[in-house]
Amino acid sequence: DQQVKQNSPSLSVQEGRISILNCDYTNSMFDYFLWYKKYPAEGPTFLISISSIKDKNEDGRFTVFLNKSAKHLSLHIVPSQPGDSAVYFCAATRFNSGGSNYKLTFGKGTLLTVNP
Amino acid sequence: SQTIHQWPATLVQPVGSPLSLECTVEGTSNPNLYWYRQAAGRGLQLLFYSVGIGQISSEVPQNLSASRPQDRQFILSSKKLLLSDSGFYLCAWIGSAAIEQYFGPGTRLTVT
Numbered sequence: 001d002q003q004v005k006q007n008s009p010s011l012s013v014q015e016g017r018i019s020i021l022n023c024d025y026t027n028s029m030f031d032y033f034l035w036y037k038k039y040p041a042e043g044p045t046f047l048i049s050i051s052s053i054k055d056k057n058e059d060g061r062f063t064v065f066l067n068k069s070a071k072h073l074s075l076h077i078v079p080s081q082p083g084d085s086a087v088y089f090c091a092a093t094r095f096n097s098g099g100s101n102y103k104l105t106f107g108k109g110t111l112l113t114v115n116p
Numbered sequence: 117s118q119t120i121h122q123w124p125a126t127l128v129q130p131v132g133s134p135l136s137l138e139c140t141v142e143g144t145s146n147p148n149l150y151w152y153r154q155a156a157g158r159g160l161q162l163l164f165y166s167v168g169i170g171q172i173s174s175e176v177p178q179n180l181s182a183s184r185p186q187d188r189q190f191i192l193s194s195k196k197l198l199l200s201d202s203g204f205y206l207c208a209w210i211g212s213a214a215i216e217q218y219f220g221p222g223t224r225l226t227v228t
Contacts, residue, residue, distance in 0.1 A: 036219075
């Protein structure tokens with residue numbers, strides 16, 4: 001049962017344009033969402049996150065939008081740069097579950113290619 | 117600042133051989149520690165996590181085990197490797213009262 005889904009395995013965009021990466025989740029108990037970026041043969045790096053009490057969070061060129069009713073979030077990268085080419089993972093967790101053993105549930109990732 | 121180390125970076129092992137992967141964290145105390153595996157074409161699968169010394173929780177029944185002998189050390193082991201154990205193994209940590217996990221550089225394991 002895949003609770004976090006990234007239905008697009010790959011996305012290709014032109015440099016300078018907007019990249020939109022999508023993520024859907026099925027577990028309504030998730031209340032905190034994260035995006036990670038991963039280069040080949042490296043560990044993922046944390047990019048941006050959003051709590052379920054918000055519908056938007058922005059950090060420089062990166063903006064995450066959350067639509068709780070649709071159980072959908074998206075990552076927008078504007079403008080896209082060739083260095084953004086990587087695999088992007090969406091992750092979700094229950095922040096308010098109590099305790100300290102937070103576990104992240106990851107999607108399968110989307111490979112973004114930004115063409116010069 | 118906090119740093120997470122993993123070794124070895126790459127490993128080629130025959131089927132049936134033992135495995136020991138090590139992860140250490142610097143610059144923090146009492147972190148939560150996690151082992152993930154990324155198999156070819158798959159997402160990140162949580163294997164084990166630990167909230168303290170000697171405390172291990174297993175997420176997926178498998179051929180692997182984990183131990184936490186020291187506060188900032190997390191070890192992934194196997195007595196006999198299977199072909200299906202091949203993958204990219206990642207260690208991650210999280211500080212107290214935080215949510216974002218930070219990952220190590222990973223170990224590429226190929227079982228032949």
